[in-house]
Amino acid sequence: MSELKTETITVNMGPQHPSTHGVFRLILTLDGETVVDVEPVVGYLHRNHEKIGEYNNWIQNTPFTDRLDYISPMSNEFAYVLAVEKLAEIESPERANYIRIIMVELNRIVNHMVAVGFLLNELGCFFTPMFYAIRWRELVMDLYEMTAGSRMMPNYFWIGGVAADLPPRFLPECKELVAALPSFIDELERLITDSEIVQMRCKNVGILPPDVAVAYGCTGPLLRASGVPYDIRRAEPYSIYDRFDFDVVVGTVGDVYDRYLVRIVEMRQSVRILEQALRDLPEGETATPKKKKFTPPQGDVYHRIEAPKGELGFYLVSDGSDHPYRYKIRAPSFVNLQSLPYMCKGHKIADVVIVIGSIDLTMGEVDR
Amino acid sequence: MTTKETFEGLAAKFPQFDLGYLEGKDPAVLVKGENLVDLAQHLREEQDYDYCASITGVDYEDRFEVVYHLYSTTRKGGPVILKVHATRDNPEVPSVVSIWPGADWQEREVWDLMGIRFSGHPDLRRILMWEGFQGYPLRKDFPGMKDEYTFSQTSGDRENE
Numbered sequence: 001m002s003e004l005k006t007e008t009i010t011v012n013m014g015p016q017h018p019s020t021h022g023v024f025r026l027i028l029t030l031d032g033e034t035v036v037d038v039e040p041v042v043g044y045l046h047r048n049h050e051k052i053g054e055y056n057n058w059i060q061n062t063p064f065t066d067r068l069d070y071i072s073p074m075s076n077e078f079a080y081v082l083a084v085e086k087l088a089e090i091e092s093p094e095r096a097n098y099i100r101i102i103m104v105e106l107n108r109i110v111n112h113m114v115a116v117g118f119l120l121n122e123l124g125c126f127f128t129p130m131f132y133a134i135r136w137r138e139l140v141m142d143l144y145e146m147t148a149g150s151r152m153m154p155n156y157f158w159i160g161g162v163a164a165d166l167p168p169r170f171l172p173e174c175k176e177l178v179a180a181l182p183s184f185i186d187e188l189e190r191l192i193t194d195s196e197i198v199q200m201r202c203k204n205v206g207i208l209p210p211d212v213a214v215a216y217g218c219t220g221p222l223l224r225a226s227g228v229p230y231d232i233r234r235a236e237p238y239s240i241y242d243r244f245d246f247d248v249v250v251g252t253v254g255d256v257y258d259r260y261l262v263r264i265v266e267m268r269q270s271v272r273i274l275e276q277a278l279r280d281l282p283e284g285e286t287a288t289p290k291k292k293k294f295t296p297p298q299g300d301v302y303h304r305i306e307a308p309k310g311e312l313g314f315y316l317v318s319d320g321s322d323h324p325y326r327y328k329i330r331a332p333s334f335v336n337l338q339s340l341p342y343m344c345k346g347h348k349i350a351d352v353v354i355v356i357g358s359i360d361l362t363m364g365e366v367d368r
Numbered sequence: 369m370t371t372k373e374t375f376e377g378l379a380a381k382f383p384q385f386d387l388g389y390l391e392g393k394d395p396a397v398l399v400k401g402e403n404l405v406d407l408a409q410h411l412r413e414e415q416d417y418d419y420c421a422s423i424t425g426v427d428y429e430d431r432f433e434v435v436y437h438l439y440s441t442t443r444k445g446g447p448v449i450l451k452v453h454a455t456r457d458n459p460e461v462p463s464v465v466s467i468w469p470g471a472d473w474q475e476r477e478v479w480d481l482m483g484i485r486f487s488g489h490p491d492l493r494r495i496l497m498w499e500g501f502q503g504y505p506l507r508k509d510f511p512g513m514k515d516e517y518t519f520s521q522t523s524g525d526r527e528n529e
Binding site: 042043046048050051086087214215216217218223228230235236299300301302304311313315317325326328330334335337338367368 | 392393394418419420421422424426427435437439441444447449468469470471472473474477481494495496497498505506510
């Protein structure tokens with residue numbers, strides 16, 4: 001028999017592809033069904049957010065950050081507002097601090113719900129688990145709408161506080177929701193965690209060893225699933241996170257399944273933080289007196305938070321005028337995405353899709 | 369450990385590098401471009417700064433500045449911030465991809481939008497803009513926005529842009 005020859009072929013995946021979470025293109029080099037190399041191509045959603053941010057004034061940039069990671073707008077606003085407050089040395093009132101934590105932790109739960117839902121989508125279970133998640137996400141969105149007036153683009157965090165106090169209906173409804181959330185997470189776990197198909201598809205796929213994850217600069221659930229207990233809420237507590245009792249969740253293997261589990265347990269930890277924040281919420285002011293024209297002093301600062309997807313940092317340079325001289329965003333999805341080729345090599349094409357799902361990308365944030 | 373202490377330790381260890389200390393809300397260490405890789409190597413190997421969080425290019429009109437925010441995943445504590453200056457006519461800074469592989473895309477982004485070349489980078493191509501695009505949008509002298517469009521005054525007492 002003559003010798004069998006194999007040849008690699010190059011396949012283009014995306015930018016319009018249902019599993020790429022937006023417009024994201026992959027150049028795959030394949031040997032049969034096996035992935036030899038992956039080259040991510042990004043930038044299709046690029047709008048030079050940073051340049052526009054330099055023309056906006058400081059206050060106009062707060063709603064603009066909502067458009068970065070549109071799944072978790074509250075976290076984006078939180079990071080930006082904290083950076084500006086560090087620059088201008090503004091202390092937000094105590095009640096505002098607690099309200100911010102409540103909003104951001106609700107946002108983390110929403111983000112992880114959507115991430116888990118889309119992961120199941122990518123496994124071929126089209127939109128049924130997603131609807132379980134979205135049903136509960138809507139309840140959080142209702143809370144956002146009653147406080148900020150908008151579901152997805154809230155513009156609720158202001159420099160030096162929050163835009164408005166909580167409406168009277170918020171607290172009872174939020175407490176009811178937080179009390180019910182564990183039952184939702186249990187339900188989701190009953191459907192997914194022990195499912196044989198999920199385990200077969202996700203276990204030992206896309207393994208990212210801890211040293212590689214750190215070298216690539218990965219953060220968030222992606223890093224913690226690899227077994228590195230690095231959570232900025234613990235490593236460098238910002239705002240009032242040092243007052244809450246919660247655990248940093250880590251995985252053991254660092255595969256797709258661990259990333260799923262880390263997100264599930266992080267939702268439970270967020271519920272714990274929410275319970276404490278709702279219990280301790282003080283009365284009082286929700287914003288420092290507003291100025292018509294906001295001009296922070298000259299200087300540069302970097303402030304980072306543990307956003308649901310990883311480290312979200314803002315590097316701001318002020319020249320003393322009413323708009324930033326430099327406005328740079330360190331987006332978690334952008335840096336995390338670099339580890340994709342490492343995780344995909346040696347797996348089948350179908351696994352590439354679930355590895356993308358397990359990183360939890362938002363292209364609005366990658367391309368900026 | 370504060371940045372001041374880190375700086376004093378580094379300055380004592382590498383007197384030949386002539387490091388500078390920059391005061392500010394986030395104090396930083398000013399390092400010359402040719403010494404950056406050696407200093408980064410030392411911070412990575414000896415002081416556990418294993419995580420390069422952010423690389424930023426800033427255009428100060430008379431010079432460029434590249435800012436590195438370094439953290440450790442094993443120790444608590446704030447960043448060590450390194451700042452490197454580059455000249456306006458030939459902006460070039462050595463690449464740190466060999467030390468922190470995660471710097472790859474961030475350096476490409478700085479090259480793409482700010483036009484600072486990273487010597488020794490394995491694959492320095494545009495990342496967010498398309499190939500063949502001319503110019504570097506984040507530079508202050510890039511035409512656009514205010515320069516290209518004329519805005520008309522609306523009725524009212526203040527200027528709208």
